[in-house]
Amino acid sequence: MPHPRPSLTEIDPVWHRICDEAEIAIADEPLMGGLIHAGILHHKSLEGALAYRISMKLGSPEMSEQILREIADDAYVQSPELVAAARADLVATYDRDPACHRFMKPLLFFKGFQAVQSYRLAHWLYQRDRKDLAYFIQMRTSEMFGVDIHPAAKIGQGIMIDHAHSIVVGETAVVGDNVSMLHSVTLGGTGKEDDDRHPKIGNGVLIGAGAHVLGNIKIGNCSRIAAGSVVLEEVPPMKTVAGVPAKIVGEAGCSQPSISMDQILKTVM
Numbered sequence: 001m002p003h004p005r006p007s008l009t010e011i012d013p014v015w016h017r018i019c020d021e022a023e024i025a026i027a028d029e030p031l032m033g034g035l036i037h038a039g040i041l042h043h044k045s046l047e048g049a050l051a052y053r054i055s056m057k058l059g060s061p062e063m064s065e066q067i068l069r070e071i072a073d074d075a076y077v078q079s080p081e082l083v084a085a086a087r088a089d090l091v092a093t094y095d096r097d098p099a100c101h102r103f104m105k106p107l108l109f110f111k112g113f114q115a116v117q118s119y120r121l122a123h124w125l126y127q128r129d130r131k132d133l134a135y136f137i138q139m140r141t142s143e144m145f146g147v148d149i150h151p152a153a154k155i156g157q158g159i160m161i162d163h164a165h166s167i168v169v170g171e172t173a174v175v176g177d178n179v180s181m182l183h184s185v186t187l188g189g190t191g192k193e194d195d196d197r198h199p200k201i202g203n204g205v206l207i208g209a210g211a212h213v214l215g216n217i218k219i220g221n222c223s224r225i226a227a228g229s230v231v232l233e234e235v236p237p238m239k240t241v242a243g244v245p246a247k248i249v250g251e252a253g254c255s256q257p258s259i260s261m262d263q264i265l266k267t268v269m
Contacts, residue, residue, distance in 0.1 A: 014087050014103060015046045021104045039108055047076035047083045049107060054118055058140040071133070075124045082124060086117050088157035088177075096160045096180055096261050112164030115147035122151035153187075156203070160258075161185075163209075173198035176221070180258040182209035190215040190232075202237065206257040224257045 022040040026033045039056075043049040051072035059065030076083055093106045093113050100106060106113035118141040126134035134151035142148040147161070149169040156177035161167060163183040169175070172195075173187040185207050189197035199213040202220050208227030213219060220237030229246040238252045254260050 012046065014090065018046070018049075018104045018107065021102045025102075025104065036104075036108070040104060046086065046107075048073075050083065050086055050117055051076060053107060053114060054121060057114060057144050058118060058137060060140060063136060063140075068137075071125070072121055075121055079124060082120050085120060085157045089113055089116055089159050092158040092160045092178065092180075096259060097162055110164075111145040111147070112161035112167075115141055115145035115149070115164055115167070116155070116159050116161060118145070119147075119149040119151070119153075119155065122149075123153070123155070126151035153198070170198035172196045172216070174200045176201055176203035176205070178204045178256070178258050179207070180205075180261060181207035181211075182227070184210040186212040186214070188212065188214050199231075204256050204258045206261065206263070208263050222252055222255060222257060224252050224263070227263060 018040060022036045026036055039053060040049055043052060051069050054072050055065040055069035059068055090103060090106050090113060093110060094100050094103055100110070118137060122134040122137040122141070125137065138149065138151050146165045147167040149155070149167070150171040152171045153169045153173045153175070155175040156179065158178040159175065160180045162180070165183040167181070167183070168186045168188060170188050175187070179201055187199045187201065191197070196216050198216060200216070200218045201213070202218070202223065204222040205219055205225070207213070207225045208229070210228045211225045211231065213225065213231040215232060217231070217234045219225070219231070219235045220239065222238050223235050224240040225231055225235070225246065226240065226242035228244070229242050230244045231241060231246040233245070235241050239248050240250045240252055241247060242249045253262060
């Protein structure tokens with residue numbers, strides 16, 4: 001008789017790594033034992049830990065942690081791609097953030113990672129026409145994490161938002177895979193039109209701190225937007241733009257700027 005195929009939970013190396021790190025963390029700092037057990041070791045899978053973390057962070061007197069936990073559990077059962085995206089986001093954060101030395105840190109401590117997973121839940125609800133609940137989660141995500149992503153926005157996998165303070169992503173924005181952005185980034189509109197009015201960010205783009213990308217414009221794959229720039233026009237692939245308003249100042253500098261995280265503008269004297 002053939003043996004049953006193992007479930008993803010049984011062979012999930014990311015989750016096993018997180019659990020091993022959690023055991024070591026408790027041994028190093030026993031006072032963190034309750035938090036780490038509740039957040040990680042009491043769960044059988046990454047999706048269980050994610051559902052718990054989101055519910056604990058976003059619960060309020062208006063919407064209990066238990067209700068939010070049930071919503072998240074249901075979403076992860078119905079749509080496993082949500083957890084696949086979370087794994088990609090977690091690995092991206094570990095790979096790109098020099099302050100991230102363990103896989104468990106984004107899950108427990110990094111509001112950028114947690115805010116993106118909260119957005120993913122809100123987007124899942126929005127797609128199923130449960131819009132008021134999606135807006136509630138958007139509101140609580142903004143209140144708790146300082147990250148305001150409209151639940152209708154479309155965001156790919158492998159997203160890393162470093163520090164994640166004052167992030168704004170508008171309703172019709174599209175963000176590709178493997179994008180990195182720093183704090184105070186705005187992907188906004190330029191007026192009050194009720195149509196497709198927000199940026200389309202390609203794959204592998206690096207957006208520096210305080211950058212504002214405004215209007216229905218395309219930002220080409222693997223481009224760089226320098227910190228503090230205001231981008232009002234389309235950016236070709238593999239270019240670096242800087243300034244107010246932003247202009248092309250050179251090539252992207254490498255094939256994957258969102259992964260290298262190199263934000264230094266090199267000028268020729």
